[in-house]
Amino acid sequence: MGLGSTAKKIQSLSDRAEAMYRQVQELQQRIIHLEEEVDDTHNTVTKLDHNVTEQRALLLAIADEHGIDGEQILADAAIDDPEGTDAEESTQTEGNADEDADTDVPAQPSE
Template sequence: MGLGGTAKKLQKVTDMAEEVYTRLNDLRDQVVEMRETTQETKARVDRLEAESAEMRALLEALAEEEGIDVESVTAEAHISEAERSDDGDGQADGDEHSDGNSADADE
């Protein structure tokens, strides 16, 4: 093989290296973007958790003022939610009703 064959092989390797370098830069940009998005999401979640805690404190204060037992209401809500999720476990995968009714009940 002469110098021409070697030059072609070297050009092919160079082209492949440039393509890998381009892909690596694209991947680096994606990682940076993902990192920024993750940080923004974390900040949003932190803010929402703080707001939720504030709202819960306000609701508990209002409930106490009205004579409502917050713990019993919360316990009932958890029990109802658990019962709904237990009922939903037996449904077919294609049935997307959130009220626990089967698809046949709508017909």
């Protein structure tokens, strides 16, 4: 009886080891796939960043041709904020400027 029970335990252990090996192989393939996706995403972001830099240079050159201070416009609009929160605040503040001037109440900053 002892040998039969031992053989069953060894077979069960072998089956578990094979299942774990398959899972490890699947995880390895998923990791490789994720690494490829991260590389692709990095390349895309790099290209987009380059395009945005080119577009900014072009817009500043066009503004300069027309006698407009593009850097001042960007500073006023706070376009440099990556989250866009400053641009929204700037727009809200400009819209409320006339109201604030009449009431002498400073604009409340948004959170």
